[in-house]
Amino acid sequence: MIALTLRRHSVTLCTLAAICAFCAIPVAARACPQPNRDADVTRAQQPEYQQSGKRSWPVTVQVEVTIDPSGNLIASRIYKSSGNQAIDEAALRSASGSKYASKLVNCQAVTGDYLFRVDFQPDSYASGPTDSYASVPADLPRGWEWENPFCNGSAVVVPWDEARNAAAYGSSSKTVALFLWMNGNSDYAARVTLIGNGAAYSVDIPRTTVPSNPGAKSPRYAYLVSLPSPISIDYYFVDGAGVDGAPVSDCPSFVKEAAAPTESDTSLVTAPASFTRVEAKLVQTLPAQPCGAIYKGAGLAKPVEPVTGFYGNRSRTARIAAFIDSAGHAIRTEIWQSSGVPGIDDTALAEAQGSTYEPAQFLCTPVVSIAIFSITYEVR
Numbered sequence: 001m002i003a004l005t006l007r008r009h010s011v012t013l014c015t016l017a018a019i020c021a022f023c024a025i026p027v028a029a030r031a032c033p034q035p036n037r038d039a040d041v042t043r044a045q046q047p048e049y050q051q052s053g054k055r056s057w058p059v060t061v062q063v064e065v066t067i068d069p070s071g072n073l074i075a076s077r078i079y080k081s082s083g084n085q086a087i088d089e090a091a092l093r094s095a096s097g098s099k100y101a102s103k104l105v106n107c108q109a110v111t112g113d114y115l116f117r118v119d120f121q122p123d124s125y126a127s128g129p130t131d132s133y134a135s136v137p138a139d140l141p142r143g144w145e146w147e148n149p150f151c152n153g154s155a156v157v158v159p160w161d162e163a164r165n166a167a168a169y170g171s172s173s174k175t176v177a178l179f180l181w182m183n184g185n186s187d188y189a190a191r192v193t194l195i196g197n198g199a200a201y202s203v204d205i206p207r208t209t210v211p212s213n214p215g216a217k218s219p220r221y222a223y224l225v226s227l228p229s230p231i232s233i234d235y236y237f238v239d240g241a242g243v244d245g246a247p248v249s250d251c252p253s254f255v256k257e258a259a260a261p262t263e264s265d266t267s268l269v270t271a272p273a274s275f276t277r278v279e280a281k282l283v284q285t286l287p288a289q290p291c292g293a294i295y296k297g298a299g300l301a302k303p304v305e306p307v308t309g310f311y312g313n314r315s316r317t318a319r320i321a322a323f324i325d326s327a328g329h330a331i332r333t334e335i336w337q338s339s340g341v342p343g344i345d346d347t348a349l350a351e352a353q354g355s356t357y358e359p360a361q362f363l364c365t366p367v368v369s370i371a372i373f374s375i376t377y378e379v380r
Contacts, residue, residue: 032107039067039112045097047090047118061091063116067100069109079115080334082349084342091118105244110185149323149332150368151251152241153182153190156268157233157258160224165271169259172230176258177275178203178223179268184210184243191240191248194225194280195294196233196258201280207242208276220268224275228282233258235295235362252326254369255295255362291364298324298371301356307347307377316341317376318348326366328357336372348375 062080065073076095078088095116103112148154159173160166167177182188189207193200203225211219237255242248286294319337322330333352335345352375360369 032104035104035107037101037104039065039103039114040101041098041114041116042101043099044116045094047094047120060120061088061118063091063095063118065095065100065114065116066111067102067114068111069102071100071102071109073098073100074111076116080332082120082346084346087120091116094118105186112185148238148253150325151238151253152184152243153180153188153238153251153253155180155192155236155238156256157192157194157225157236158269159233159258162224167269172232174227174230176225176227176233176280177269177271178225178278180205180221180223180238181219182210182221182241182243186210186244188241188243189248190238190242193237193239193283194227194231194233195235195286196231199231199285200283201227201231202239202283203278203280204248205278220272222272222275224277226277226279228280252368254323255360255367257295286363289364291361293361294363296361298322298328298360298369299358300373301328301358304351304355304373304375307344307351307375313379315376315378316344317374318345319372319374320348320352322352322355322357322371322373324357324359324369324371326359326368328359328366330355330357339377341377344377347377351375 060080061078061082064077064079066075068074073096076092078092081088082091095118098116100114102109104110156179158167158177159169159171160175160177161168161171161173162175176194178192180190180192182190187207187209188205190205192203192205194203195201203223205221205223208221235255235257237253238251239253240248240250316339318335318339321334321336323332325331330353333349335349338345339348352373357371359366360371361367
């Protein structure tokens with residue numbers, strides 16, 4: 001069943017990959033007590049936040065910080081917003097005032113990322129110093145619009161017209177362009193699965209060196225994929241990844257539809273100066289599915305009730321992106337399109353995080369996914 005039955009064992013496989021990567025390190029390189037570790041916080045500064053109003057739900061802000069080899073913070077950005085600018089700024093100040101230990105690779109200090117978390121508890125905002133705070137390891141990849149929080153890589157795949165050197169949406173093609181982003185700091189390799197014409201195809205991305213760009217967004221890598229015959233690609237997903245010397249292992253990834261991007265940033269699929277050419281291999285044909293569809297997106301298990309009140313005497317809507325695991329839990333939510341009012345966005349995020357979901361299904365098996373839905377603040 002290719003890697004389509006892979007998801008249940010991703011934690012075990014990732015653990016084995018980490019063990020294998022460690023065993024490959026020469027004994028001399030393991031002379032220090034902890035030869036490999038992620039960047040970490042050594043002293044978290046308590047946030048200071050003053051606001052006259054109170055809230056009835058907790059708010060969490062996550063700040064991604066980049067730490068240089070000397071343990072100094074060189075960049076910070078909001079990874080998960082509260083939906084309230086003042087709260088986000090308090091979290092940024094807390095992260096900037098904290099102390100960190102650098103990332104180690106084979107006992108050598110290198111630049112690394114850390115996910116700093118601040119929890120603001122309900123009914124405590126006016127008290128300032130009583131707000132609780134915490135920090136957590138950076139166990140999720142960086143948060144950008146193309147990000148896959150379940151795996152170390154994300155991709156966009158489109159049919160490609162080589163004569164025009166441009167995307168050819170809606171057509172069968174023997175060539176597709178694959179644009180890949182990976183979160184490795186030194187190198188990466190990946191495996192991408194393509195679904196089309198009732199069959200599954202696998203694309204192996206050879207190990208590639210990552211250019212040094214501390215604190216910057218991971219670059220886009222472009223591949224021109226040759227298919228065995230003209231195919232109309234329906235779906236695709238990153239099926240496995242191996243970064244910083246680790247072998248490629250299965251990782252849960254949300255399925256994407258091969259269609260024109262709906263996001264405003266169409267530069268995601270612009271032609272690069274050059275492509276690296278790779279070949280796709282047929283893995284298996286796919287029989288008719290007993291559940292009636294190859295892929296079915298996630299949905300709310302229970303509809304969200306509209307929030308009502310009086311704000312400017314007109315309704316407002318916030319669109320929320322929810323990253324849903326295969327058990328139907330929202331592991332992260334973020335504003336996809338703001339209502340224009342921070343408080344309404346904040347309420348929408350809390351609603352999304354507290355909702356229950358029907359997980360997406362791929363080949364009739366629950367899988368991770370991203371769902372975008374609207375929460376409306378209606379005039380009472």
